Amino acid sequence: MTTLETMGEKAKAAARQLGACSGADRNRALEAMADALMERLAELLAANRRDVERAELSGMAPAMVDRLRLTEERVRGMAQGIRDTRGLADPVGEVVEGRRLENGLRISKVRVPMGVIGIIYEARPNVTSDAAALCLKAGSAVILRGGKEAFESNVAVTRAMQAGLRAAGLPSDAVQLVEDTSRETATQMMRLNRYIDLLIPRGGAGLIRTVVENATVPVIQTGVGNCHIYVDESADPSMAAAITVNAKASRPSVCNAAETLLIHRTAAPRMLPAIAAGLREKQVRLRCCGRAAALLPDIETEPASEEDWGTEYLDYILAVRVVDSLEEAMEHIARYGTGHSECIVTESYENAEKFTAGVDAAAVYVNASTRFTDGGVFGLGAEIGISTQKLHARGPMGLRELTTVKFIVNGSGQIR
């Protein structure tokens, strides 16, 4: 048996125990986990310091090092995150629907825990506690596989959470960390069908692609967002500028940030200069098609290539393309979009209807920034990721999306 199979077996056993727990039991464990994180603050910070030092020595970019770094405030935030999760409504046990058949059989469709959830993620150590808390709240055991950069931090966070589980009388195997961060263990995890019920990769496009290519366990793709703002002929010019600047520049590193501006050819001469000026004020670089560049003689632009249309920059860069029609904009989105968040800025009822009906994405906006695609904003209370596929969950995923259902059928001897 490989190490991962052993972990899988332990996780399955823990999941069975969790299934027999009440929501109050799980809440007690979450409270104890939050407490344990704070009690072990010094240990966590020391472990994290070793990760940060190694990262700096290896020449990691400062922005990445910052994502890796824990401070007392950040650990306090992680503990608070666990407590916030504890406070959410319990998704387990909800009777989703039910009926009584003519023959007297009573059928209920009931929300039950998924079982064992795998999470593969990259550098940030706070994902370790966030993901574990959400899975536990949803009644499932979790196998975490974080990036090697945050390894010592992840080990320390996991041990604290396991101590919390033990203190609350729950199996500590409900939260496990894969301690071998080689590529092989990641691949093994993707094929652990006997033990893993759901695998969620959280990270960049490369990670997601690798998981989709290699996994045989059920996967939910998350987070790759090549999002577009389409400024229609009839758009309100100041709204178009405000939405574009906000969607690109309010936080470029997140998946709901816009990556391409599409603008109707009759709107472009009237609106593009002001939009571009707003973007330049925020230090956004513009990669423009020929027609767009021609309308911006006074602004420094770079020529866009085919590759730009398909790139999720996650940076202060925006691709800009002039299109001849709403239909051309929608075709561009169908071709290059990743099904995350897409926006039309328009005053035309007809075009708003066409866009919302015809664009195939998790979230389609009329006259609002794509930056709103978020579990908190959408009222889910918490978010484990944003699904960009169509099965099981689409868009922001909360606790409910971490559960499954089961039909319970009560009879009195009925046969068919």
Next chain:
Amino acid sequence: MTTLETMGEKAKAAARQLGACSGADRNRALEAMADALMERLAELLAANRRDVERAELSGMAPAMVDRLRLTEERVRGMAQGIRDTRGLADPVGEVVEGRRLENGLRISKVRVPMGVIGIIYEARPNVTSDAAALCLKAGSAVILRGGKEAFESNVAVTRAMQAGLRAAGLPSDAVQLVEDTSRETATQMMRLNRYIDLLIPRGGAGLIRTVVENATVPVIQTGVGNCHIYVDESADPSMAAAITVNAKASRPSVCNAAETLLIHRTAAPRMLPAIAAGLREKQVRLRCCGRAAALLPDIETEPASEEDWGTEYLDYILAVRVVDSLEEAMEHIARYGTGHSECIVTESYENAEKFTAGVDAAAVYVNASTRFTDGGVFGLGAEIGISTQKLHARGPMGLRELTTVKFIVNGSGQIR
């Protein structure tokens, strides 16, 4: 571009057109498809005759040949099936939930078509029309890949349906059949991520395993049912016999039929002889553990091996095992079950609660035959398969499970 990529591109385009259709448009097409099947009856029967002759020459088992054979009555049944699907409520457009945020944004979660659905199936030609009708009703285009045994029948059925689509003014590419039935095209189809949103294999355990092992597109596993009846200490003896005989012998070839009887050691001496007699009356062969065989000295039994516990016979064979406790029965089910349908026969409230809470399966029964796990019985109106996995759909899958959702967000210039 491979043939399959071309088909995928056409299917995507057809799906986009379907997305712009109303439910009434799709219903008109379903009506025309049913009509076209009957208009082409002679052609269908002739094509099927060629398949049947080839099958007989190749020595196919008579039961299989029977599943392959079309008669006027069966074609009429297929046409009626399409009309029944037409009569179901339209799943597309349902507003699943929604809210208005404090900032005025209106968020609606709306049911929308999946896009392109792939179905890989085995011999029966009626699946061709059933599956196509359900996908079309749910607003999606479908790529069908049937077994080579039914090839000519499938071509004829598909052409009839395409004629119906054209007659109703809908794109005939909404229903396409993969005409190359080699293993390679099946594998290509499993990796057609750019075009296929959901792949559903319908067939035996071997097919399902191949798809799960090889697919990179999202898959829903269906239909493998190693179902158990557990007769508890407190079971009503006549109910135990009636349920066991019904679950095994009313239709052994289907996935909700029982394959193993587990019986509590104190119930076994009192109940097993009568249950076994009832099964033998229906020509069911019994594969027994040592303790069970010892209780049936007057009945012909065969010894069960480890392999029997994991086998879905789909035949007049039942494995029988005496267990020491409810817990042992539940462990047996956790180990060998496929998560389809599991039943406890008991008069104990406590054990019924433990079993329904602790058994991890799509449908868990108390005192009723597993044979009820069915889309029609569960009130879904139609069934594309029975999901034995936990993502997106679990248990019988109807039209709703063939759709996805999308968030539509209407604003008036909100930024974050």
